[in-house]
Amino acid sequence: MLSILIPVYNYNVYPLVSELHKQCLDCGITFEILCQDDASQSSLNAFNEHVNALPNCSFVSLKENLAHRENRNSLAEQAKFDYLLFIDGDSIIIHDNYIKKYIENLHDFDVVYGGRLNPEKCPSDNQKLRWKYGRFIEDKFAENRKKQPYQSLLFNNTVIKKECFNKVKFDKDTKKYGHDDTLLSYQLSVLQVKINHIENPVEHGHIDTNLVYLNKTKESLENLILLYEEEKIDIEFVRLIQLYHFLKRIKSAFIISKIHTLFEKYLVQNLTGNNPDLVLFNWFRVGYLCSINQKN
Incomplete structure (x- = not known):
């Protein structure tokens, strides 16, 4: 039923996977959790290897860098099930009914976006630019996101039908950073896929420094x-x-x-x-x- 896809780069993803795994078991659904490190060669991968001990879960560290777009595409190609949940490795699950809420809202929609929240307090002054922009501009309640359903879509914390994703995918020909979500959302708008916005946010865990x-x-x-x-x-x-x-x-x-x-x-x-x-x-x-x- 559900393939949870987690692109990783130099991050300890085990706590996230452990929580997702527990919630999937509690829901009694058929699932898999696929994690793929994009050749970071990070020492944190020693912790990530523990993911492989969890049933229906896998962690792979690539030897050659694919870049973030192709890493996501690669995970989608490997997925076995009809629904894909894209969630970034630095995300923090803040609700114990997170998976259940998605399962309850999948019917009659091609895409379901749960939203994202930044922490209430900025971790440091040196991270305030990213934190402020995220908290006061990007973080939106579902009611507001529904006013512009395509423009409000971010592909961290999004469930999409695999057949729908296969019609668009992330643009591997674009090499520069940024606006992956913008292009993919635009392509989905052209196809007029059905999008649902719900209140099911994850917390933004890793906040960039100002520079x-x-x-x-x-x-x-x-x-x-x-x-x-x-x-x-x-x-x-x-x-x-x-x-x-x-x-x-x-x-x-x-x-x-x-x-x-x-x-x-x-x-x-x-x-x-x-x-x-x-x-x-x-x-x-x-x-x-x-x-x-x-x-x-």
Whole structure:
């Protein structure tokens, strides 16, 4: 019935698998849990090997890196059952009826998304940018997610029918980090698959430092531009692309890129500091997006 797919990279996934395994047994369902480390060569894999001692569970450490998209695709190809639950290795299960709630909500839907939560308190000042953006922008209740069912879909903590996933898959030709969920969600919107949003969140366990997240943001924006230029995604699907397209049309992108260059140093100081401002973060994203256009 259910294949739980966990891509791993340099993380101890055993506590997560142990909890999922217990809940699957309590529900009395047919299941498997597949974990695949993407050639991290991490010392934590010594703990992950204990996953293989649990019935219906496996952990494999790849010798060659596939990258995160192909790691997910590879896990899906190995899955035996009709429903795939994608959950990242750093996720934390916060409800003891997590699996049961998914099982109760699978009927008549191709995709079910449970949501994600960031911890109430930020672990450290050096992680505040990612924490703030996650907690105040990305974390949404199901009622709000249903207003834009495709745009609100993230592929951590999502159940999807295998036959549905096989029609889209993660784009292996895109090499840069970011917007995997955006592209896959857009493809699902084109197919008009039936999506259900429920309250069944996992907690975001590993929060990037400010500088790491800022660099990831830049790379994800570069990838977003590629998706736009290669016409892999509709302009109307992503608000940031709508804005970028509008700025190009009124020939303002060049001016904004120059303003961004002048103030980038000060923006970075704020965003990598102890109290990053999300308004400035949005300014940074728009400015960097326009700068990419000028570089190209």
